[in-house]
Amino acid sequence: MSHQRNWRRKIALLGLSLAAIWPVTSAADDDLICPSAEIWGSFLFTGICWDCVLPIRVFAGQIGDSAGAPAGAADSTVCLCEDELGVPEVGLTTGMWHPTKILEITHTPYCSPTLGGVRLSDSFKLLGGRSTQAGAGGGGKAFYNYHMYAFPLFEILEILIAPICTPASYTDFDLLFISELDPTWSDPELTLFAIPEALLFTGPSAALASLVDCPASSVGKPIDDIYWFAGCWGNLYPFSGHISGGSNPVRDTSLAASRAMAQLHRRGLAKRTVGEDTMCESQYFPHIKKSQYKMQMMYPRTEAAGSPFSPTDFQNTNTETGDEASTDDRGTEYTELTPGQRNTLENPGSWGETDTCCHRIGESTFRWGEWRNRPAKENHLYLLWQWVDCCLR
Numbered sequence: 011m012s013h014q015r016n017w018r019r020k021i022a023l024l025g026l027s028l029a030a031i032w033p034v035t036s037a038a039d040d041d042l043i044c045p046s047a048e049i050w051g052s053f054l055f056t057g058i059c060w061d062c063v064l065p066i067r068v069f070a071g072q073i074g075d076s077a078g079a080p081a082g083a084a085d086s087t088v089c090l091c092e093d094e095l096g097v098p099e100v101g102l103t104t105g106m107w108h109p110t111k112i113l114e115i116t117h118t119p120y121c122s123p124t125l126g127g128v129r130l131s132d133s134f135k136l137l138g139g140r141s142t143q144a145g146a147g148g149g150g151k152a153f154y155n156y157h158m159y160a161f162p163l164f165e166i167l168e169i170l171i172a173p174i175c176t177p178a179s180y181t182d183f184d185l186l187f188i189s190e191l192d193p194t195w196s197d198p199e200l201t202l203f204a205i206p207e208a209l210l211f212t213g214p215s216a217a218l219a220s221l222v223d224c225p226a227s228s229v230g231k232p233i234d235d236i237y238w239f240a241g242c243w244g245n246l247y248p249f250s251g252h253i254s255g256g257s258n259p260v261r262d263t264s265l266a267a268s269r270a271m272a273q274l275h276r277r278g279l280a281k282r283t284v285g286e287d288t289m290c291e292s293q294y295f296p297h298i299k300k301s302q303y304k305m306q307m308m309y310p311r312t313e314a315a316g317s318p319f320s321p322t323d324f325q326n327t328n329t330e331t332g333d334e335a336s337t338d339d340r341g342t343e344y345t346e347l348t349p350g351q352r353n354t355l356e357n358p359g360s361w362g363e364t365d366t367c368c369h370r371i372g373e374s375t376f377r378w379g380e381w382r383n384r385p386a387k388e389n390h391l392y393l394l395w396q397w398v399d400c401c402l403r
Contacts, residue, residue, distance in 0.1 A: 044118055046127035047309035047391050058109070058163065059306045059314040059367035062395050063170075067105040068402075079105065080301035080397045081231050084286045089401035091290035101403025103289060106170075107304060109163040110177045111186070111394040113270060115154045115263040119190050122157060123309060123389050130157070130188065152259075154251045154266040155195070158187040161393065175400035177283060177292070189251060189270070201248040205276060208247040211238035217245065227300075227372030237297035240268045241372015246298070249273035260307075260379040263390040267305065268371050271394070272298040289401040302397045306368035309391040311382040313367040368395060 049057065064074030069087055089103045112124055120130040160180040164170045189195040194204050202208050210216070219239040226233050227241030240246050243265040244254070249272060253262040274280035281292035284302040307313050369378045 044121035047123035084399040101401040232300040304395040310387040
């Protein structure tokens, strides 16, 4: 009996030792580490802010408020472009917002909520990537990686298609960039060698631009001449995933997404698509033109879900009445409100959402996103809308 007890004790110790060193994963663990954003399916219709496409300009007509167009947008009615043989062609001036890219900002390297929570790599040790999961809070800083996908939604759904006016000629969903493979994204010092002008915009004097750009981005349009600052979000330089502050996930991930786009413009991989000179061909521009972009949060809480104080954002309301809770299209529990309560919540004054359910680069997060953060959901997805002036011929 003593011999059997010793064997049992040894087997138990062996089991505990294996449990301590063996990587144990489960579906629940994967959901926490790398969740799925569940954007494929009905969400492409219900989770997209279709108001963001406005205004639409065609010839002399316009649908929507002209104030929604970016600064410097083409306002002529007729345009003239040359074909491949150099023969002039007359066309109609068009301008509208196109959904073009998904920017996936994640704490976990190679995690892709866009692709259903899969890992783009089984190893965290690829060239240029971080070898461990980054966290927030250390030294008042946070680090985020980004993944950029081509997302020409109009072409995918086959609506509002004008091939000659498609931004960057994308016609399908595709993975474009992975920051883990870019050594400059995780090393700010290396970024300074690649982009030396960053030294001019990282001092305290450069931050004074926020006094002008923050209110301009929040109540109107961002100031394109202040290309080194993203309104109320912070400095666009250096182009890295290290974010000072690290205490506001909505603001921090928005800034990381903006830095990714600014980095592409600096490298000549993104172009200016606003202005009379872009109607025939988009133009290379070394700095980001902030006003030609709008952003919509898709995950963890889509901006298309309504105002911040809508019934679907109030969980367990009226619990004392015993009303039965319901769920919205993203699984959020809520309880039906009385007409008086609903009217109060749908008209929250200065806390209400902006004119459309997407926002400008640098727009204060108090206007559109502070309430959209979800604890333990540190991965954020943003849909990028881009204004395109085009000569439709």
